[in-house]
Amino acid sequence: MMLFPYDNVRKSQEDVIAEISRCVAEKKNLILHAPTGIGKTAAALSPCLAYGLEHGKTVFFLTARQTQHDIAIETLRDIKKKHNINFACADIIGKKGMCLQQNVSELTSNEFKDFCKSLVEGGACEFYSEARNKGKSVKAERLLGILKGDIKHVTEIIESCKKESLCPYEISSMLAEKANVIVADYYHLFNPAIRMAFLQKCNKKLEDCIIIVDEGHNLGRRCRDLLTFKLSSFMIERAVMEAEKFGCSKEKLQALQGVLEKLYLRIDEYGSECIIGKGDFVKLVGSEEDYRQMHEEFQQIGDDVKEKQRQSFIGSIGNFLESWLGDDDGVARIFSALETPKGLNCSLVYRSLDPSTITSEVMKSAHSCIIMSGTLTPTSFYKDILGVEGGEKELKSPFPKENRLNLIVPETTTKFTRRSDDEFRKIAYVCGKIVSIVPGNSAVFFPSYEVRDAVYRHLYRLTNKHLMREIQGLAKDEKAKFLEKFKSEHKNGAVLLGVAAGSFGEGIDLPGDYLKCVIVAGLPLDKPNLETKECIRYYDEKFKRGFEYGYVFPAITKCMQNAGRCIRSETDKGVIIFLDERFAWENYMKCFPKEWDMQITGLYEKRVEEFFRGQNK
Numbered sequence: 034m035m036l037f038p039y040d041n042v043r044k045s046q047e048d049v050i051a052e053i054s055r056c057v058a059e060k061k062n063l064i065l066h067a068p069t070g071i072g073k074t075a076a077a078l079s080p081c082l083a084y085g086l087e088h089g090k091t092v093f094f095l096t097a098r099q100t101q102h103d104i105a106i107e108t109l110r111d112i113k114k115k116h117n118i119n120f121a122c123a124d125i126i127g128k129k130g131m132c133l134q135q136n137v138s139e140l141t142s143n144e145f146k147d148f149c150k151s152l153v154e155g156g157a158c159e160f161y162s163e164a165r166n167k168g169k170s171v172k173a174e175r176l177l178g179i180l181k182g183d184i185k186h187v188t189e190i191i192e193s194c195k196k197e198s199l200c201p202y203e204i205s206s207m208l209a210e211k212a213n214v215i216v217a218d219y220y221h222l223f224n225p226a227i228r229m230a231f232l233q234k235c236n237k238k239l240e241d242c243i244i245i246v247d248e249g250h251n252l253g254r255r256c257r258d259l260l261t262f263k264l265s266s267f268m269i270e271r272a273v274m275e276a277e278k279f280g281c282s283k284e285k286l287q288a289l290q291g292v293l294e295k296l297y298l299r300i301d302e303y304g305s306e307c308i309i310g311k312g313d314f315v316k317l318v319g320s321e322e323d324y325r326q327m328h329e330e331f332q333q334i335g336d337d338v339k340e341k342q343r344q345s346f347i348g349s350i351g352n353f354l355e356s357w358l359g360d361d362d363g364v365a366r367i368f369s370a371l372e373t374p375k376g377l378n379c380s381l382v383y384r385s386l387d388p389s390t391i392t393s394e395v396m397k398s399a400h401s402c403i404i405m406s407g408t409l410t411p412t413s414f415y416k417d418i419l420g421v422e423g424g425e426k427e428l429k430s431p432f433p434k435e436n437r438l439n440l441i442v443p444e445t446t447t448k449f450t451r452r453s454d455d456e457f458r459k460i461a462y463v464c465g466k467i468v469s470i471v472p473g474n475s476a477v478f479f480p481s482y483e484v485r486d487a488v489y490r491h492l493y494r495l496t497n498k499h500l501m502r503e504i505q506g507l508a509k510d511e512k513a514k515f516l517e518k519f520k521s522e523h524k525n526g527a528v529l530l531g532v533a534a535g536s537f538g539e540g541i542d543l544p545g546d547y548l549k550c551v552i553v554a555g556l557p558l559d560k561p562n563l564e565t566k567e568c569i570r571y572y573d574e575k576f577k578r579g580f581e582y583g584y585v586f587p588a589i590t591k592c593m594q595n596a597g598r599c600i601r602s603e604t605d606k607g608v609i610i611f612l613d614e615r616f617a618w619e620n621y622m623k624c625f626p627k628e629w630d631m632q633i634t635g636l637y638e639k640r641v642e643e644f645f646r647g648q649n650k
Contacts, residue, residue, distance in 0.1 A: 036118065037079045038111035045431040049076035052426050053403055057084045057243055062402045062423030064249070064416050068430040069407035069597045070605075074101070074247070075108050077403060078214070081243045082112065085213055086120060090400055091237050092214045093222060096247035097255060098540050099509075102126070102187060105216045105247075110184050123209035124187040124216045131191055131201040133160050137343075143352065144344040151339045160200040169207060172197055177207055187216075209235040219246070219255050223391050239398045248540075249404035250590050253388040253418050260364075260385035262356040266293055266378050272346035279341070281334055285327055289350070292317045293379040296368045306369035306563050309381065314357060314366070328354030356383055363387030365567035384564055386571045393420030408593040410626055414586045417576055429628045436606045437599070438644040441622075441633045443614035447480050447555025457487040460554055463612055463637065464488065465495030468528045470641050471608065473549035474519065476529040478538055478595040480557040485530055488554070496528070503531040512536055520547045533557035539594035544601040550608045550641075551599040556615050558588045581620075589624040608641055 035050070042050070049067055056063045057080060067073050078094065085092045094105045102124055109122050129137055129145040134152070137145055152158040164173045176197055180190065187205065194201040209215050215235070222228050222244060232239060246252055269290045276283045295317055299307050318324045328351045335348015357366070365384045370377060396402045402421070409415050412425035445459045468475040475498070479485035482505065493500055501519055504511075516537075519529055523546050531537040534557060559565045565584060573579025592611065599607040615621055617633050625631050634640055 035079060036083045036112050036116055038075050038108055038115050043071060043431060045071040045428060046076040048428055049073060050080050052424075053077055054080040054084070056403065056424060057081060057401045060400055062396050062399075062421050063404065064409055064412045064419075064421055064423070064425045065403060065405040066409035066412055066427040067405060067407060068428065068432070070601045070603075071428075071431060073405055073407075074104050075111075077245050077405060078105065078108055079112065081245060081401075081403070082109075082120065082214060085243055086118075090241050090243050091212065093242050093244045094214065094216045094247065095219050095222060095244060096216075097219055097251055098248065099126070100540065101247050102216050106184060106186050109214060109216075113184060120213040121181060121208070121211045122184045122214045122216070123205055123212040124185060124190065125202070125205040125209065125221070126187050126218055127220070128202045131187070131205070133191075133195060133198075133201065134158070140344055141349075143349065147335070147339055147345070147348065148343045151336075155340065158200070160194075160198060161203060163198050164194075164200045164203040164207075170199075173199055173204060173207065176204060180204070180208060181211070206231075206234045209237075219252060220259060222395055223252070223256055224259050225391065225394075228395070239395070240400060242399050244395070244399050244402040246402065246404040247406070249406045249415065250408045250594070251406075252392065252404065253415070256388035256391045257385040259391065260359075262353050262383045263380060264289075264293075264350060264353045264357075264382075265380040266290065267375070268346055268350060269293070272350055275338060275346050276334075279338055281347070285330070286347070286350075289318070289327075293368075293381065296381070297370050297377075297379055299368070300370060305371065306367055308563060308567075309366050309368045311357065311361065311366060314381065318354075324354065327351075353381075353383070357381075359383065360390075363390055363571060365564055365571075367563050367567075369563075384567075386564075386568050387575075388418060389420030393422075396421055396423070407597055408590050410593070410624070411586070414582060417578075418572075418582060427626075429626075430600075432600060432603045432605075434628075434630065435647075436603075438608045438640065439625075439629045439631050440608070440610045440637055440640060441616045441631055442610055442612045442635070442637045443617040443633060444635060445554075445612060446614050447484055448613075448615065449561075452484070452487075454487070457484070458491045460612065461488045461491035461495055464552055464554060465492055466638055467550065467552060467608075467610060467641055468498050468526070469496045470638060470645070471526065471550040472645055473526050473546055474523045474529070474543070475526070475550040475552065476531060476537070476543075476548060476595075476598060477552040477554050478531050478533045478535075478557075480533055480555045482532055482535075484555060485532060489530060492530075499525070499527040501527055501529050503529065503535050503537055505535070507536050516541060516543075519543075523547050533591040533595055537598070538591060539597070541598060542601060543598055544605055548599055548607065549645075550610070551596055552610045552612055553592045553595050554612045556588050556613050556621070557591045558584060585620060586624065589621065608644055610637065610641075 081092045106124055128149055140148060153161050163170055190205055191201045194204050220227055221231050269286055273283050273286050276286060315324045331347050331351030335345035335351055338345035363386050365386055367382050370379045412427055416425055444463060464477055499522055519527055568583035569579040572582035596609045599609055
């Protein structure tokens, strides 16, 4: 049985289906690099769902982006319609994103978790109480009966629950109990604490789950973030204000601030950060018994405070103190100090370096795990850092080579030691020449906002194209408006000036004539700070490839994502230019897929003109 949702299957999709079918049948895992635009979602869901229905397995489609939730749900609807087959589906995001309580967006994930728990346990959440009345309420049963009849987007579930004053997360969890397919976020299965509770709530066993991880290049970073905890001067200041508000003692909080001030003295005059040993921090706080009593006391005070308000800084500090005592392998404990408009902010971070401490456990236990993306090259890198026991597959792009021109222009650099106004002027000159030739929209991605703005100061004089600078922290609707404005100018041509790791560096779709050229201006290498150095050291010890795994490959992945905004289908045509002399170096050049046929040239104007002239014939 092959549940493909469309009449025609592309050759590239056939390859994906065949590879995934084999892995699922053999209960194996797979790292799958498949170029953007070939229809990975349909090609992955079809064989997994078919196998799941036949063998009683649940398919999890995990993604970090709301747009991919929508694509997965639409694909499942098409499968159901085309094959006239009955199966159940649940679409679920994080509790915070589904919560009907007011003003929860201001809470951090941990604060919301504590807030939700206190409301539910105290019987103060009317939405939860309406949904869970000794299991399932009559109202919940009635709504479930309506929702089970169709495959619903999570936004539709939230709206239906809002009308009935029912908790959307609980209703979605109830739908998941009978679901053959669950569309969810990474952390539903990769956050150990959430996974156990979620699977129990859904009555699922991990060994009976087939997991599809979409945009898998993001999984490592997300899992590292899950295991990272932070304490700062500003947190302590807010905690002191909280203590004053509720009549608690400030003495231990002020002593903790004093500890951060002592750590600040360890930084030499040329630095802003240093490594701190686990025991060093504990000793500065006091004896091991003093330390244990402090974190338990702060956690208890935090619980009491959260009965009166939604969040507690004292409780968060208690949680950090407990986390600081965690494992030593694959982590970095770093102290840093930063001058801000509000004064000096000292921070202590317990930072995970190794996502495999989370991911390998899931992949060993699940029936099969398929990690896929258009930028999983080299696959061996992702197999290593995620701890995947299984196969690797790199598929070539099925799109006509003549539709794209891939150039390396080695005439400038954003290397930190070479950054200067003269260098930024050179970058602006090359970018200005190229975007002025392109008959339509272009996008230029920089390593940082600082570099982008330094280049912009010269670029706006060098082209008549409308320059549109990405703004940090755009809300979802603001981002959509920005993109619509950019798309509307495709006939005359505008230039999006973004940042490699910003809002538009990945996850946006500009097919057809909406984007004709992408320039990756500089290598978006992580800052050579202590975290990066510790990452390089750790992967050097573990795989003897520290520089590549901890520094080079993550930057190249960002570049590949940026480049992927241009060619989205077999009919798209465009130019992709990598503007930095380092792209021509062997250790970076070898990271590009061989099929890209990268060309190093200084005659970029001529090559771009020839390409677009040829497309117009």
